[in-house]
Amino acid sequence: MSEPFYVTTPIYYVNDVPHIGHAYTTITADALARWHRLLGDDVFFLTGTDEHGLKIQRSAEANGVSPLEQADVTSARFREVWNSLDISNDDFIRTTEPRHIASVQAFMQAIFDNGFIRKGTYAGQYCVACEAYYTDDDLVEGNCPIHGRPVEWLEEDNWFFELSRFEKPLLDWYEAHPDCVHPVGKRNEALGIIRQGLADVSVSRTSISWGVPVPWDDGHVFYVWYDALINYATAIGYGADPDRFARYWPAVHHLLGKDILRFHCVYWPAMCMAAGLEPPAHLGVHGFLLVGGEKMSKTRLNQIFPADLVTDFGVDGFRYHFLRDNPFGPDGDFSYEAMVTRYNTDLANNFGNLLSRVATVVGRRCDGIGPAPDPASPLGAVAADSLRDAAAAWAGLSPSNALEATWRLIAAANAHLETNEPWKMDPGPAVDAVMGDALEVLRIVAILATPAMPATCAHVWERIGLTGTPAEQRLPDAAAWGGYPGGLPVRTGDPLFPRISTK
RNA sequence: GUCGGCGUAGCUCAGACGGUUAGAGCACUCGGCUCAUAAUCGAGUGGUCGUCGGUUCGAAUCCGACCGCCGACACCA
Numbered sequence: 231m232s233e234p235f236y237v238t239t240p241i242y243y244v245n246d247v248p249h250i251g252h253a254y255t256t257i258t259a260d261a262l263a264r265w266h267r268l269l270g271d272d273v274f275f276l277t278g279t280d281e282h283g284l285k286i287q288r289s290a291e292a293n294g295v296s297p298l299e300q301a302d303v304t305s306a307r308f309r310e311v312w313n314s315l316d317i318s319n320d321d322f323i324r325t326t327e328p329r330h331i332a333s334v335q336a337f338m339q340a341i342f343d344n345g346f347i348r349k350g351t352y353a354g355q356y357c358v359a360c361e362a363y364y365t366d367d368d369l370v371e372g373n374c375p376i377h378g379r380p381v382e383w384l385e386e387d388n389w390f391f392e393l394s395r396f397e398k399p400l401l402d403w404y405e406a407h408p409d410c411v412h413p414v415g416k417r418n419e420a421l422g423i424i425r426q427g428l429a430d431v432s433v434s435r436t437s438i439s440w441g442v443p444v445p446w447d448d449g450h451v452f453y454v455w456y457d458a459l460i461n462y463a464t465a466i467g468y469g470a471d472p473d474r475f476a477r478y479w480p481a482v483h484h485l486l487g488k489d490i491l492r493f494h495c496v497y498w499p500a501m502c503m504a505a506g507l508e509p510p511a512h513l514g515v516h517g518f519l520l521v522g523g524e525k526m527s528k529t530r531l532n533q534i535f536p537a538d539l540v541t542d543f544g545v546d547g548f549r550y551h552f553l554r555d556n557p558f559g560p561d562g563d564f565s566y567e568a569m570v571t572r573y574n575t576d577l578a579n580n581f582g583n584l585l586s587r588v589a590t591v592v593g594r595r596c597d598g599i600g601p602a603p604d605p606a607s608p609l610g611a612v613a614a615d616s617l618r619d620a621a622a623a624w625a626g627l628s629p630s631n632a633l634e635a636t637w638r639l640i641a642a643a644n645a646h647l648e649t650n651e652p653w654k655m656d657p658g659p660a661v662d663a664v665m666g667d668a669l670e671v672l673r674i675v676a677i678l679a680t681p682a683m684p685a686t687c688a689h690v691w692e693r694i695g696l697t698g699t700p701a702e703q704r705l706p707d708a709a710a711w712g713g714y715p716g717g718l719p720v721r722t723g724d725p726l727f728p729r730i731s732t733k
Numbered sequence: 734g735u736c737g738g739c740g741u742a743g744c745u746c747a748g749a750c751g752g753u754u755a756g757a758g759c760a761c762u763c764g765g766c767u768c769a770u771a772a773u774c775g776a777g778u779g780g781u782c783g784u785c786g787g788u789u790c791g792a793a794u795c796c797g798a799c800c801g802c803c804g805a806c807a808c809c810a
Contacts (some may be wrong), residue, residue, distance in 0.1 A: 243810045280810070352808090415738065419805055422736065431808055453808070490810055497808090517804095557746085560739095561803090568745080571759065579772055587769035594768075634758085644773055653768040725770045 235271040236478040237262050240486050241278040241323060241461050244304035245285045248311040249533045250564065251487070251519050251526055254552050258516070258629060259485050260317045261553055264681035265624045265632075268705045274478055276465045277312065278323030279305040283454035287440035297440045301326055311536055316545055316684055323465045325442075325457055334452060334460045335445040336469035337505050338433070342446060346392045346504040352432045353385035388432035389444060391456070396500035400424050403499060403509055411495055412627050413559040416488065416515040420495035428496070459498045462510070480508035483627075488515050514627045517561035519552075534564065546683035547573050547727060553629040553682050570730050580640050581675070582726035585690060588668045589722040591652055591661075600695055601662035602716025603670035610711035612642040613674050617709045620678050629682070636678040643671035662716075669694050670714040676700040677708055686726060695719045 239259045242252055256277055263275035281301035290300035305324055312319065323330060341347055404410065404421055411417035434450040435441065441451030460468070462482060467474035480502075486494050499509030518525055521532045540548050551569050554576065556562030592600055603609075619635035650664040676687040677700045687700045695718025703709075 240810065246810080283810095354808095415804090418737070422805065426736090426806065429808090433808090455808075455810085458810080487810080488804085491805090492807090492809085555745085563745090568759090574770095575759070578770060583769055583772050585769095587773080589769090591768045637758095645775090647768075648766070648774040651766075651768085653766095727770080729770050729772085 232270050232272045234478050234481060235263070235266040235273045236466065236482040237266075237273070237275050238462050238465075238482060238484050239277040240490060241280040241325065241458055242308055243280045243283075243285075244301050244308075245289060247304075247533075247535070248308050249526060249535050250539070250552070252308075253311070253315060253536045253548075254519055254556070255485050255487065255516065256312060256317055257315065257549050257552055258514075258558060260315075260319070261549070261629050261681040262483065262485075262624065262627075263318060263320075264684065264701065267701065268677065268680065268703060268708075270704050272477075273320070274466065275319045276321050276323060276462070277308075277317070277319045278321070278461060278465075279308055279325070280454065280458045280461075281305060281324055281326045282441040282451075282457050284438045284440070287438060298326055314540065314545070315536060315549065318684075321465050323461050325461060329470065330457075330461060330464045331442050333464035333468045333470070334442045334457050337460045337463060337501075338452060338456065339445050340506060341391065341501065341504040342389075344504055344506060346395065347389050347433070348392060348430075350388055350390040350430070350432065351385070352388045353383070355381040356384040384437055386436045388436075389434040389447065389450060390430040391433045391501070391504070392430050393428045393497065393500055394430050396503060397424055397428050399503055400428075400496065400500055403503075407509075407511070410509075410511060411513045411515060413515070415559075416491060416495070416513075419491060423492055423496050428500075431497070455493055455497070456501070459493060459501065463507075480511045482510045483512040483514060484510050485514045485516070488517055491515055514558065516558050519556065520561055520563045522563070522565075539569070542730065543569065543573055544727070546686040547577060550577060550633070550682050554633045555630065557630050558627050573727065574729055576637060577727040578725070578729040580637060580644065581679075584640055584644055584668070585672060585693065585726055586722075587647065588665065588672065589693065589720050592665050592669070592720045593722055595652060595655065595657050595661045596665055596720075597657075598720055600669045600714070600716060600718045600720040601666040603666035603712060603714055604663040605712050607646075607663070607667045607670075607711070609639075609642055609646055609667050609671055612639055613671065613709065613711050616674070616678065617706060621706070624681070633679070633682055636675060639671055639678075640675055643668050666714065666716060669720065670711065673714045674709050674711075677703050677705070690726070693721050693723060695721075 237259050239255050242248065259275060259277065263273050266273045279301070286300055287297050290297040293300060301324070309322060338347070401421070401424055404417070411420055433453050433456040434444050434447070435453055436450055439451060441454065442457045444450035444452060462484065463475070463479070466478040484494055495513055495515070502509045520526070521534060524532060526533045536548060543551065551572060555568065555572055592598060616635050616639040620632040623629070623631035623635060647664065647668060652661045652664040655661045672690055672694055673696065676690045680687040680700045684701060691700045694714070
């Protein structure tokens, strides 16, 4: 029985347009999913959209449509972007789907039945844009500190989740699971939040109607967060398919941005405990993609959208850049110039050019028929190192290191060609061995880089005469030295990644 | 303010339980090659490892102070 591997992105709020920040998380999740498929794992990769809440309700009113119609439009936009970026999600969940509404009600009912929800009153200054209450201290000149807009006084009967009762259980859980949050700095932040004391939180609203109804109290809907987090349970059959749920839970990998650490690393584990479940096993927290050192935001007008870059770099160039250039964890600064440099260096000069030169020499010295590699080639050891290091890096949520390890093999192959100069040799066994080695490197790289660049790798696979696709290969066996059989037609063709002129 | 983190080559970063001449990629310089997308290969230039002080035979690494940057401390998608 293969290992289950469940990976999620946050579900994206449909009030926003998909930008490269969303794409960064989603591409990382996609690459992880693809890597684990190569390992033969039973992968389930989930993304989706979060569609409830006051912002959506108001936005719909302003546009003269129903909230669901409003959500349909923006949710579709996310789907289209992921489609265009070759995202291989197995499911796309929308919080407005009946399966999710049923799941939220079952999940929250379980918490209620377990005695962790009580009635209370909440009153305060409320910012519609934030969907959040503020204290007087928070306000800036009477306005919302984030949006600078006037707040409204709201007072309502709420149901409260008794988060305060979970301080100790959460600390115990963190103690028992030292590796649950990556990187460790983020784990410490979560611990800090817990140690500072947790107050009960209101989980329902009467002031709005666009949400999941509270099953035990008509007129209340759940606050959008307590609806949203449960999507991770819904998608694997919570309350509907116990066997399937048990297969994928709690061995989940949640990927998330640091802005929502509190919800994922404190509230969500507590909610799981309250509902009688194990908390999620892995939480991967990453930083922001900055632009010119500043956070992307609508108001700064510095948002960058995937389509802006895919035109210049291609889908795989786009995917590669965000996986390779930003270590998973810290903030990363995006710049177009840096993206061009990396594209030209890693993709055009190193990888693409290797295929070009190999195809040409095989055409001239081997009649276009790719020979088999030398079983004793020095590149064999390099390939083994690359596989080992890449595997370790993927396991440690570090795509940039995984790709760096893979590119070391490409560099070794280019150097191997220089050392042997096959273009000076007459056709024969010596040329065959060198070119077979180079083709074998291309074959292995095509497999190892498939999580980052699936379409390009499939194309390389085909250009060197192999049948099937690299995505069908199974590691680690497929990356063992000597897998290229020889005797296959090798095609010359257009450059894999045309250089981008910097002038 | 409280807590935490960071400050290493022009740029992006690795290294740090103390120990030989501090590393990589990019950029730059020189040389080789001409199969290849003016690509590639090799060599080299470049750092008082934020500042000051302490511990030590020995500190980028441990301790303290300071300077600078950042984050968390909000019912923040």
